[in-house]
Amino acid sequence: MDKDIVATVNGLLKTPKNIVIVGHKNPDGDAVGSCLGLSFFLKQRGHKAQVVMPNDFPNFLKWIPGWEDILHFDKKESAVREAIHAAEIIFTLDFNDLDRTGNLSEVLKNAKAPFVMIDHHLQPSDYAVATYSDTSMSSTAQMVFHFIEALNGVDEISPEIATQLYVGIMTDTGSFRFPATTATTHRVIASLIEKGAENSKIHENVYDTNSEDRMKLLGIALNNLRVFPEYRTAFISLSQKELDNNNFKKGDTEGFVNYALSLSGVIFALIFIENKQEGITKISLRSRGSFSVNEFAREHFNGGGHANAAGGRSEMSLLKTIQHFISILPPYKNALNHDA
Numbered sequence: 001m002d003k004d005i006v007a008t009v010n011g012l013l014k015t016p017k018n019i020v021i022v023g024h025k026n027p028d029g030d031a032v033g034s035c036l037g038l039s040f041f042l043k044q045r046g047h048k049a050q051v052v053m054p055n056d057f058p059n060f061l062k063w064i065p066g067w068e069d070i071l072h073f074d075k076k077e078s079a080v081r082e083a084i085h086a087a088e089i090i091f092t093l094d095f096n097d098l099d100r101t102g103n104l105s106e107v108l109k110n111a112k113a114p115f116v117m118i119d120h121h122l123q124p125s126d127y128a129v130a131t132y133s134d135t136s137m138s139s140t141a142q143m144v145f146h147f148i149e150a151l152n153g154v155d156e157i158s159p160e161i162a163t164q165l166y167v168g169i170m171t172d173t174g175s176f177r178f179p180a181t182t183a184t185t186h187r188v189i190a191s192l193i194e195k196g197a198e199n200s201k202i203h204e205n206v207y208d209t210n211s212e213d214r215m216k217l218l219g220i221a222l223n224n225l226r227v228f229p230e231y232r233t234a235f236i237s238l239s240q241k242e243l244d245n246n247n248f249k250k251g252d253t254e255g256f257v258n259y260a261l262s263l264s265g266v267i268f269a270l271i272f273i274e275n276k277q278e279g280i281t282k283i284s285l286r287s288r289g290s291f292s293v294n295e296f297a298r299e300h301f302n303g304g305g306h307a308n309a310a311g312g313r314s315e316m317s318l319l320k321t322i323q324h325f326i327s328i329l330p331p332y333k334n335a336l337n338h339d340a
């Protein structure tokens with residue numbers, strides 16, 4: 001972490017402060033884990049810290065220490081407005097632009113408190129007095145560990161903080177297998193285990209709590225698989241009807257896109273998920289190697305993320321979105337076969 005950022009943060013945290021920590025819309029394991037980890041650390045140092053999210057997160061995260069104290073803007077709007085109004089510092093974690101917080105972005109844009117950003121996504125926006133951005137990092141949770149390190153706080157990491165940060169790193173690295181997983185990531189993980197993170201239990205809590213509905217939905221998704229070998233591309237899709245018929249709950253489709261990417265020869269994979277309530281089709285994009293899904297999602301689907309993992313949306317129906325996607329593939333033929 002840059003010395004200037006450490007100095008700015010140390011200045012801000014010199015006296016006990018009223019702090020709000022914000023994660024992105026549709027929070028994932030990294031958003032929840034990194035926000036909670038930072039909040040527990042700051043509270044131990046005598047600050048007040050409230051974690052705020054735009055909306056709810058999946059059930060497989062609803063065991064992490066502190067999860068019940070998170071305020072959701074779509075459920076507790078006035079409490080969130082009050083917290084942000086009263087905040088003396090606002091930390092934003094695991095996103096690169098205030099628009100990633102959905103409806104909450106208007107409240108944040110009008111906030112008076114200085115922002116501190118901790119994030120690993122590409123193209124960070126410039127709204128914070130301290131921007132700790134590192135796009136080479138495995139996860140925001142790993143960055144929170146380095147942040148704590150820079151504040152000489154590693155000895156203060158409790159078993160709860162170790163657990164929260166472990167969840168963030170584990171989920172964002174696909175259990176330590178994605179390319180951003182470095183030797184340093186493993187050193188951080190080793191340190192978290194020493195501090196009391198129960199690695200095997202955490203994996204079980206997150207990955208071995210599948211419902212029958214989710215498994216059946218996976219079967220349907222895989223049945224909808226389409227492969228385009230000439231583009232080394234594969235996608236799966238789920239319609240609103242298929243989701244409804246299988247009692248879809250938030251988080252049920254997490255990780256499905258990786259099955260498409262696991263096909264031999266495929267380097268570009270997507271999942272299209274219809275959301276009639278919001279009138280959109282949500283898209284998750286993944287790639288292997290140099291093909292940037294961040295660029296693709298920015299260009300075509302009003303989204304972004306990382307080079308190998310991004311998200312976006314389309315205002316069209318599921319069918320129209322898929323037709324559109326197939327129609328825009330041809331110009332990418334060379335790029336997709338580039339490092340074949």
Ligand code: 5GP
Binds near residue numbers: 283284302303305311
């Ligand atoms: P997922 O496909 O798992 O929802 O997201 C993959 C990555 O892309 C995550 O790092 C996530 O933060 C980012 N992402 C997902 N949806 C969007 C979006 O609509 N816009 C942007 N800019 N990033 C997104």
Ligand code: MN
Binds near residue numbers: 030120139140
């Ligand atoms: Mn992340």
